[in-house]
Amino acid sequence: MKRSLVRTREALATRVALHEQTELELVRSEERFRLAQGAARVGIYDLDVMTGTSTWSESLREIYGVDDADPAGYEEFLALVDARDRDGVREAVESALSTGAAFESEYRLCRPDGEVRWLFSRGRAFVDEHGRPARVMGAAMDITERKSAEGERASLEQQLRQGHKLEAVGRLAAGVAHDFNNLLFAIRGYGELAGSLLEAGEDAREEVAEIVRVADRAALLTRQLLAFSRRQVLQPEVLGLNDVVADMERLLKRMIGEDVGLDTVLAEEEVFVDGDRGQLEQVLVNLVVNAGDAMPLGGRVKLEVGSAIVGANQGLDLPPGRFALLAVSDTGCGMSPDTAARVFEPYFTTKSEGTGLGLATVKGIVQHGGGTISLDSEAGVGTTFKIYLPVACELAPVGRAAVAAA
Numbered sequence: 422m423k424r425s426l427v428r429t430r431e432a433l434a435t436r437v438a439l440h441e442q443t444e445l446e447l448v449r450s451e452e453r454f455r456l457a458q459g460a461a462r463v464g465i466y467d468l469d470v471m472t473g474t475s476t477w478s479e480s481l482r483e484i485y486g487v488d489d490a491d492p493a494g495y496e497e498f499l500a501l502v503d504a505r506d507r508d509g510v511r512e513a514v515e516s517a518l519s520t521g522a523a524f525e526s527e528y529r530l531c532r533p534d535g536e537v538r539w540l541f542s543r544g545r546a547f548v549d550e551h552g553r554p555a556r557v558m559g560a561a562m563d564i565t566e567r568k569s570a571e572g573e574r575a576s577l578e579q580q581l582r583q584g585h586k587l588e589a590v591g592r593l594a595a596g597v598a599h600d601f602n603n604l605l606f607a608i609r610g611y612g613e614l615a616g617s618l619l620e621a622g623e624d625a626r627e628e629v630a631e632i633v634r635v636a637d638r639a640a641l642l643t644r645q646l647l648a649f650s651r652r653q654v655l656q657p658e659v660l661g662l663n664d665v666v667a668d669m670e671r672l673l674k675r676m677i678g679e680d681v682g683l684d685t686v687l688a689e690e691e692v693f694v695d696g697d698r699g700q701l702e703q704v705l706v707n708l709v710v711n712a713g714d715a716m717p718l719g720g721r722v723k724l725e726v727g728s729a730i731v732g733a734n735q736g737l738d739l740p741p742g743r744f745a746l747l748a749v750s751d752t753g754c755g756m757s758p759d760t761a762a763r764v765f766e767p768y769f770t771t772k773s774e775g776t777g778l779g780l781a782t783v784k785g786i787v788q789h790g791g792g793t794i795s796l797d798s799e800a801g802v803g804t805t806f807k808i809y810l811p812v813a814c815e816l817a818p819v820g821r822a823a824v825a826a827a
Contacts, residue, residue, distance in 0.1 A: 466544075468495055468557040470518065484540070484563050486532035503529035503537065510542075517546040518554040527564070539568040607635045634675050638710070659813045660698055661691040662726045662745055669705050670724075676706065677713030677722060686725040692745045693813035700786045707779040708749040708806050715753030715804065723750040729809060737809060738793050745812050750805040756798040764796065783808075 464481020468474075473495055477485075485501060502510050506528035517524035525543040532538065544559020615628035666685055674683050694701075705724070712722040729746040731739050756764065765784045787794045791811045798804035 463560055463562045465560045466558070470495075470554045470556060481561060484538065484561065485530060486534050486536070501530055501532070503531050505529065514544075514546070514557065517544070518548075518557065521546050521548040521552075521554075524559075538563055539565045601639065604635050604639045608632055608639075611635070630675070637672065637676055656699070657695055657697050659693055660696055660701060661693055662747060663687045663691050665698065665701055666705065666724060666726055666747075669702055673705065673709045673724070676710055680719035681713045681716055682721040683709070684721060684723045686723065686727075688726045688728065692726060692728050694745045694790070694810045695813050696790050696810070700790075704783050704786055704808065705747070705749075707783050711779060712749055712751035712753065712804070715751050715755075720752040724748070725750075728812070729807075731809065737795060739809060743812060744792065744809040747808040747810070748805060750803060752803045755800040755802050755804055757800050761796055761798050765794075 464484050465478045466481055467476045475495060475498070477487075485498075487497075487501075499507055499511060506526075510526045510528050513524045513526040516522075523543070523545045525541070527539070527541050530538045530540050540561050541564045542559060542561040544557055546554060547556045547558070549555040611628045611631045615625040615632070618625040618628065666687060670683070670685055677683060709722055709724060716722075725746075725748040727746045727748075729744050731737055731741055731744055733741045764780050766781065784794055787808055787810065792809045794809070795807045796804070797807075
C-alpha cells in the first residue's frame, strides 16, 4: 500500500515537473516568436467580425503605435490607414469577407504620433456555417525601409534616364547643327557659283538644280525632326502606292545623285493604304537616300510596289493576311549583323555626320500605320528594306501578289 502510494506520488511529481517544463518551453517559445516578430517588423491580428473587436500581437501594436491596453478594432484600424489608401484596404477586406477568401494589400499607415509607415498585409477571411462573415486573421509587415529604397532607386533610375535623354539631345543637336551647316554651306557655295556664271553670261541651271536638291534634303531633315518630336500635323487619307511612288520618282532621282540609278517597279494594279502622304513620302525619301549613300562609287536602287500574303510563321509580328508592300533594295556595301541589329535605334548612325533619326523615324511611321518593316542585308552584297502596310480595304483592286520572304 505504502509502495503504491509512493509510486503514485512520484508519478504525480514527474507529471508536474513535465507540465512545468512544458509551460516553461511554451513561454520561451512565445518569447522567441515575439522577438522574431519584432525583429522582422511583422505583427499578427485576429478580428472578430461579429463583435468588431480584434486581438493584436505586441509587435503589431508597436508597428501601429497604439496603446497596449486598448486593442484596436476594425474601424479604429481603418482610421489609422492613410486616406489615400483606405478605400482600397476596405474593399480588399470586405471582398474577402463576402467569399471567405485570402487577400493582401499595401498601404500607408498614419500612426498616432504622426509618423507615416508603409505596411504590407496578408490575411484570410472565414465564414460561419451559414456563409456569414465571421473572422479575419492575418499578418502585417512594416515595409517602410523597402519602399524608401525603392523610391531612391526609382529616383536614381529617373535621373539616369534623364541623363541619357540629355546626352541624346546633345548628340541630336550636334548632328542637326552639323547637317544644317553642311547644307547651308552647299547652298551658299552653289549660289555663289551660279551668280558668277550668270554674271559671265554662262548657263547656271546645273548649279541651281544642286541648290534645289540640297534644299530638298534640308526640308527632309526638318520633317524628320518634326516627325520624331510628333509635332507634325497628319492628314490621313486613302493613298495609292503607285501614284505616290510615281509622283516621287523625279525628286528621288535628283536626291540620290547622278552616279546612282533608280529603278521603279509598280504594281500591276493599284494598291491602296490609309496614311498621311507626307509621312509616306518621307519614308520613301529616307530609304532611297540611305540606299544612295551606301553606294558612294555608284550603283542601283530598286523601288518596288506590290502586295504580299503574310503567313503566321514568317516572324513579321503581323496577323496573317494580305498587306501592301514597299521594297527598297540597293547594290551597296551592305551591313554587318551588329549594325543591322541597331539601325532602327534613335541617334544610331554609321555616318561621320548625321542625326541617326532617319530609320528610327521610318520605323515609327510604319508602326503607327499598323505595319512593320523588315531588313535583309549582307556586307559587300547590298541591303533590302521591306515595308508591310495594311491595305485600305478589301474592295481595293488586288495588285500583284508577292508572297513575303520569311
